[in-house]
Amino acid sequence: MAFIECRNLTRTYTRGTNAITPLDDLDLDIEEGMFLSLMGPSGSGKTTLLNLIAGIDRPTSGSLTIDGHNIANSSKSELAAWRSEYIGYIFQLYNLVPVLTAYENVELPLLLHGLTRKERHRKVSAALDLVGIADRHDHYPRQLSGGQEQRVAIARAIVTDPRIIVADEPTGDLDKSSARAILDLMQSINRDLGRTLIMVTHDPHAAEWAQKTLHLEKGRLVEQDVPQSTTAGAT
């Protein structure tokens, strides 16, 4: 059984009398430790798929099994607890809390884990160190560049040591060199920490950093690319 297994996964939204189905009867397996990118035009369902895997949305039908648990049937509170353990989320616009320092932003998810202050400090320092922003730990987001903010956001995503890291257009708001540095960092996190990384992107260059790229269109899987240098894990 794959680490992430989607079967007949469908998500339908109702707006007034219109039903929109951004994800339609999708079957997909993702092995643990894979760096996967999701591409496709707007409305193709890639972010919907990412949100379902991240447990912040629930499918209308089908099953979504992660590490042997079908999270499709979990309640909101069960999903919240599950997310804090399994998921690290990287956003396009970083979504750092502006009134907290870089250190405190990274510490936030650890507050859900009942750790002592000392344990939290150790983990936050390690995460900030890993993303190369330890010297800016006491800076507020407004005092950081976009690339530095995204590094803090990545540190926040990895600090709880989650099994899956999801990233929604993580380089969409960055210049080329910052984007390259962030993708490099994400690749090393995937490679060195062995974490499953799923990234939504519009940018084919960004997708090249992934081991595998899935193309979605109208809620369905239409194509899979496997760069020569990477190992495929998706079916």
Next chain:
Amino acid sequence: MKRLPFDYAVRNLGRSRLRLAATIGGSALVVLLVVTAAAFVQGMRRSLTISPDSTNVILLASGSEESVERSQIGNSVPSHAIAGISGIREELGTQFVSPEIHMALVVSREAGNPEELRTVLRGVTPTAYLVHPQTEIIEGRAPRQGHDEIMVGQLTHEKMGISKSDLAIGESLWFDDRPWEIVGHFRAPGTVMDAEIWMPLTDLQMAANNEELSCVILTLDTAEFADVDAWTKTRLDLELVAISESEYYASLQRFYRPVQLMVWVTAALMALSGLLGGLNTLYAAFSARTREVGMLQSLGFPRRAIFLSILQESVLAASTGALMACVFSWVLLDGVAVRFSMGVFQLSVDSGATAAGLVAGVLTGIVGSIPPALRCLRLPIPSALKAT
């Protein structure tokens, strides 16, 4: 439950100084209105309250129970009462029996001055100081009979709408076509007497061409109210009715209850408008943070934790406004004189009014944050993350 740090709520207050000022100001306005209303009602109630251990009984003309000023009883009532009622308090051979005239009169500061200063005069004898022990001469002396002298209360100038210096010792007030020199100042805190003018009984009788009395006030010792009441019923020729002083003031309080109710209703309506203004500010403040709320949920923070943090933030701001309003009330409102038909009372910002204000402040914070918080948390996480 996993909670967001309290520090997060505190620091969120500093996100927008303008919004923080609006929230604190809105809360302060609500609290100020509540404290003012409470201080008004409390001050009025105090001025119409007599000590609960008062054993005074007022003898009035039958049918004039609602107003001492309308009452007229014979000059002989005091001596009849002393003779007919046993158990009246007595010290050094003096019975605690005070014949009095209460009269609303128009006076002026100078001869021929067209100004009309309305005041309440009380014609008294020395026994008045026995039956009204809360009365204390604080400056000068008591007026002498036959010398056209008067004594004014410490709030009389407020009742008349003139400055305190106009009623300084040595100044005069004109009525009955002659000046009456002010020779003393007295106080009777928390009573309507504080805003009266006192003068010798016979002087007022002559000035007003009125040989009768308004009332006789007795302080009981071993006698009980029922004894006095029974006596008035046996002396039908005197056409008297007995009312305990506490009951008399209680009836005055009942009379003014609709006014107090109106004050509360007005304050509540104005406070409601302040609350709605505060709600609007909080809506704007929290809706600007919708994406952040979505992010916190995506990290795994339950909605209850975020709701609690929003509540903490709102209550903190509202409590700050409440404290400021309470301090403002203590400094600027407490003791402010307010005129009313019975005289003058002082706004009383006591512990009760302060507590009412603080409770109103905390409630403003809670009630004001719930609708915007629910609106903010109502969105599904994916939609919240897309919010601009």
